Amino acid sequence: xxxxxxxxxxxxxxxxxxxxxxxxxxxxxxxxxxxxxxxxxxxxxxxxxxxxxxxxxxxxxxxxxxxxxxxxxxxxxxxxxxxxxxxxxxxxxxxxxxxxxxxxxxxxxxxxxxxxxxxxxxxxxxxxxxxxxxxxxxxxxxxxxxxxxxxxxxxxxxxxxxxxxxxxxxxxxxxxxxxxxxxxxxxxxxxxxxxxxxxxxxxxxxxxxxxxxxxxxxxxxxxxxxxxxxxxxxxxxxxxxxxxxxxxxxxxxxxxxxxxxxxxxxxxxxxxxxxxxxxxxxxxxxxxxxxxxxxxxxxxxxxxxxxxxxxxxxxxxxxxxxxxxxxxxxxxxxxxxxxxxxxxxxxxxxxxxxxxxxxxxxxxxxxxxxxxxxxxxxxxxxxxxxxxxxxxxxxxxxxxxxxxxxxxxxxxxxxxxxxxxxxxxxxxxxxxxxxxxxxxxxxxxxxxxxxxxxxxxxxxxxxxxxxxxxxxxxxxxxxxxxxxxxxxxxx
Amino acid sequence: xxxxxxxxxxxxxxxxxxxxxxxxxxxxxxxxxxxxxxxxxxxxxxxxxxxxxxxxxxxxxxxxxxxxxxxxxxxxxxxxxxxxxxxxxxxxxxxxxxxxxxxxxxxxxxxxxxxxxxxxxxxxxxxxxxxxxxxxxxxxxxxxxxxxxxxxxxxxxxxxxxxxxxxxxxxxxxxxxxxxxxxxxxxxxxxxxxxxxxxxxxxxxxxxxxxxxxxxxxxxxxxxxxxxxxxxxxxxxxxxxxxxxxxxxxxxxxxxxxxxxxxxxxxxxxxxxxxxxxxxxxxxxxxxxxxxxxxxxxxxxxxxxxxxxxxxxxxxxxxxxxxxxxxxxxxxxxxxxxxxxxxxxxxxxxxxxxxxxxxxxxxxxxxxxxxxxxxxxxxxxxxxxxxxxxxxxxxxxxxxxxxxxxxxxxxxxxxxxxxxxxxxxxxxxxxxxxxxxxxxxxxxxxxxxxxxxxxxxxxxxxxxxxxxxxxxxxxxxxxxxx
Numbered sequence: 001x002x003x004x005x006x007x008x009x010x011x012x013x014x015x016x017x018x019x020x021x022x023x024x025x026x027x028x029x030x031x032x033x034x035x036x037x038x039x040x041x042x043x044x045x046x047x048x049x050x051x052x053x054x055x056x057x058x059x060x061x062x063x064x065x066x067x068x069x070x071x072x073x074x075x076x077x078x079x080x081x082x083x084x085x086x087x088x089x090x091x092x093x094x095x096x097x098x099x100x101x102x103x104x105x106x107x108x109x110x111x112x113x114x115x116x117x118x119x120x121x122x123x124x125x126x127x128x129x130x131x132x133x134x135x136x137x138x139x140x141x142x143x144x145x146x147x148x149x150x151x152x153x154x155x156x157x158x159x160x161x162x163x164x165x166x167x168x169x170x171x172x173x174x175x176x177x178x179x180x181x182x183x184x185x186x187x188x189x190x191x192x193x194x195x196x197x198x199x200x201x202x203x204x205x206x207x208x209x210x211x212x213x214x215x216x217x218x219x220x221x222x223x224x225x226x227x228x229x230x231x232x233x234x235x236x237x238x239x240x241x242x243x244x245x246x247x248x249x250x251x252x253x254x255x256x257x258x259x260x261x262x263x264x265x266x267x268x269x270x271x272x273x274x275x276x277x278x279x280x281x282x283x284x285x286x287x288x289x290x291x292x293x294x295x296x297x298x299x300x301x302x303x304x305x306x307x308x309x310x311x312x313x314x315x316x317x318x319x320x321x322x323x324x325x326x327x328x329x330x331x332x333x334x335x336x337x338x339x340x341x342x343x344x345x346x347x348x349x350x351x352x353x354x355x356x357x358x359x360x361x362x363x364x365x366x367x368x369x370x371x372x373x374x375x376x377x378x379x380x381x382x383x384x385x386x387x388x389x390x391x392x393x394x395x396x397x398x399x400x401x402x403x404x405x406x407x408x409x410x411x412x413x414x415x416x417x418x419x420x421x422x423x424x425x426x427x428x429x430x431x432x433x434x435x436x437x438x439x440x441x442x443x444x445x446x447x448x449x450x451x452x453x454x455x456x457x458x459x460x461x462x463x464x465x466x467x468x469x470x471x472x473x474x475x476x477x478x479x480x481x482x483x484x485x486x487x488x489x490x491x
Numbered sequence: 492x493x494x495x496x497x498x499x500x501x502x503x504x505x506x507x508x509x510x511x512x513x514x515x516x517x518x519x520x521x522x523x524x525x526x527x528x529x530x531x532x533x534x535x536x537x538x539x540x541x542x543x544x545x546x547x548x549x550x551x552x553x554x555x556x557x558x559x560x561x562x563x564x565x566x567x568x569x570x571x572x573x574x575x576x577x578x579x580x581x582x583x584x585x586x587x588x589x590x591x592x593x594x595x596x597x598x599x600x601x602x603x604x605x606x607x608x609x610x611x612x613x614x615x616x617x618x619x620x621x622x623x624x625x626x627x628x629x630x631x632x633x634x635x636x637x638x639x640x641x642x643x644x645x646x647x648x649x650x651x652x653x654x655x656x657x658x659x660x661x662x663x664x665x666x667x668x669x670x671x672x673x674x675x676x677x678x679x680x681x682x683x684x685x686x687x688x689x690x691x692x693x694x695x696x697x698x699x700x701x702x703x704x705x706x707x708x709x710x711x712x713x714x715x716x717x718x719x720x721x722x723x724x725x726x727x728x729x730x731x732x733x734x735x736x737x738x739x740x741x742x743x744x745x746x747x748x749x750x751x752x753x754x755x756x757x758x759x760x761x762x763x764x765x766x767x768x769x770x771x772x773x774x775x776x777x778x779x780x781x782x783x784x785x786x787x788x789x790x791x792x793x794x795x796x797x798x799x800x801x802x803x804x805x806x807x808x809x810x811x812x813x814x815x816x817x818x819x820x821x822x823x824x825x826x827x828x829x830x831x832x833x834x835x836x837x838x839x840x841x842x843x844x845x846x847x848x849x850x851x852x853x854x855x856x857x858x859x860x861x862x863x864x865x866x867x868x869x870x871x872x873x874x875x876x877x878x879x880x881x882x883x884x885x886x887x888x889x890x891x892x893x894x895x896x897x898x899x900x901x902x903x904x905x906x907x908x909x910x911x912x913x914x915x916x917x918x919x920x921x922x923x924x925x926x927x928x929x930x931x932x933x934x935x936x937x938x939x940x941x942x943x944x945x946x947x948x949x950x951x952x953x954x955x956x957x958x959x960x961x962x963x964x965x966x967x968x969x970x971x972x973x
Binding site: 330331370 | 535538539540541542543544545546547574576578580583584585586594595639641761763764765768769770771
């Protein structure tokens, strides 16, 4: 019974809790028990809020018993990536630098989840400051792929994807700067949505690269993903980049019929470096869509070949500035032997407080912004961004959505790429275009290859998350993944 | 050659807080930080707490536009913010959100100016809107302090930065420029320069043949003139000894009244400016500028012209009156109850200014009101008191706050128009000075001497005109008198 309810899609659990068929306490307790059992293997969480979550679950049940009408996700335990601020809870960003940092306020998405009566069950592991594609660069150690614990879960929202995949949370929030939601969603076989830049408030998301960062939901199925997105999206006065034009009800929209869908497949996404199994899986998803009456065309987006380079320059440049505030003066890590002048103190705090990948990106970003290099790196990258945006716009004039792999490769072994940053950077090649252009993109489980998950990525024009979920649910309906194959299912 | 060396070029960089705003530039935190306990008017945004985001204070754009129009600037149509990256303990994010005129950026406004009384135009190249850093408090002086305390209350306060061309050739011009700027800001009501630290100035000074030296931490306009004079003397004396002036940043120590070297710049510091993506571009519509222009209050230059025209004042006096808004307001308030504008203007611009300068006092804190000056001016206008007595009354009223007529009464300073009383004094003076009386018929100087004696005998209470008339009658008979 317990196992069955845990495997039930989150949206269904929400309905059951609302109808008082299942109590939030019972469900939360089962989730916590599951965490207790499987966490030593997976390590999806940095912080688990066992006591407070149970207490809040009981309060939800009481309110329901009194007949109160509660929010859309009432009583669901949700895992939050540890770069999103929850008041009174540590927000470590997976870094020694913020090991002792307790957020003094709630991110807007947290306020929204709480106002829909969702429960915050814990904070999930990530690559330090969201810089990475494998969740190995965490001060707290790596998260493992629930499908094969010798493999990485993708990243940087590896903890968020693994927690949902391993049924340690009903839903989770991640953040996506260059693929950090879609990469682990693909590797862990869950649905991960990177919304349009501006459709979800970034207030309370600790910046990595602020012109690219976007918070998004992860779930085990499309409809649950839509449900969480409906809870967190919308304009926020506290985020000046938040859009006023996003007003969608994705869940409602899912049940509306849609015909005449036209999709495009940019051939650049299938260039060399893409694993055969990945290509095969994505193409099989496309052919399945065809069977459902969807037309597809192969196209070319020539500027895609510069996207990865442009992405890393923009992201690292912004990161070098966003992470400058961590000097140990006001909060965060302070090297033990103090009483130095401020310059030495700042240097020491930053050297010891940051891990090697973060330091590498800060140095590269600092270099790219330096006088004499700014024009040839940062400005050029921004020009590529503009070109890419135009090419995507013209593609979207003819086609509803674009389809590509989420990751060009299969989940790889822990430690395999840790000393080869460039090859790790290469794995973001399919995800960064959506961040550079600000468009929404989703990763949908496409199937397994030798027991390892492969994600299919769908991209849509700005503020057309509805199209992503629609196509996503069509792909989902064609894919039957046997959960018993995953290593996590034996626990 | 030696003349060449002496040529001075001064440019100013002025930071003015928009003190009329109730909140900071990018958050809703109270901007009235003065007198508050350190680190109490702060929030996640101005503290740069992880995850916080800036949100533009729209009123700041309005205020900045007012300043731009008042200083004859051209306001940019579309602008965005930049990050100026550098590590310093007064920066909560280790970057400052400001504007930039390169890398695709434009200043808030360009090509402004202020015209000095001499008619000389001081060009102001650009104006930026930016956030104020925190305040660093030292234990004693900057170079001897063993600790630095950071107060973030000031962090995030809205600032405008204006940068002049190096158009000024002496410290006096710099002072006049700043006085004019200050008065304009006061008239606009966007910035109150009398608040401590609300207007701060850095100065660039170079002598022909030498490199540019930047002097920082000049806390008031009086200090600017002092700091510049010190720096010019220092540079001249080094140059005369054959020592080359190097490009450097110096700190004005207002206690010791000297500049001390902070850092020698080998090359320009690299601030790695790049666009602040957390803030969308600001679009300035023509309609917006038109509305701001419509709401503009009267500015000092217009006010001086009005004073000159309405009250028949000299250009110089009018300009003196508008040098500070508080003085110009005081003048107009005084005119509400006085008829003689020129008399009032003279008391305010000559006697009162001298009084305040001597004592280093502020008009704001005086016990006297416009009514005092109106009454005093009218007493002089009506010849109720002599000018000498009026000066006594003036000093008394400033000291005690008593009304002028009350002072005249108690000190018995009312002018005496009773001619029999005057005649008695005249008689006595004539008797005591027979030689002068004899000379007086042909020597104007002797007449003045006699009148002077009469004034002295009466302790200034005799109306000089009356005295003059009676002396003339006595000397030349009634017909010859005027």
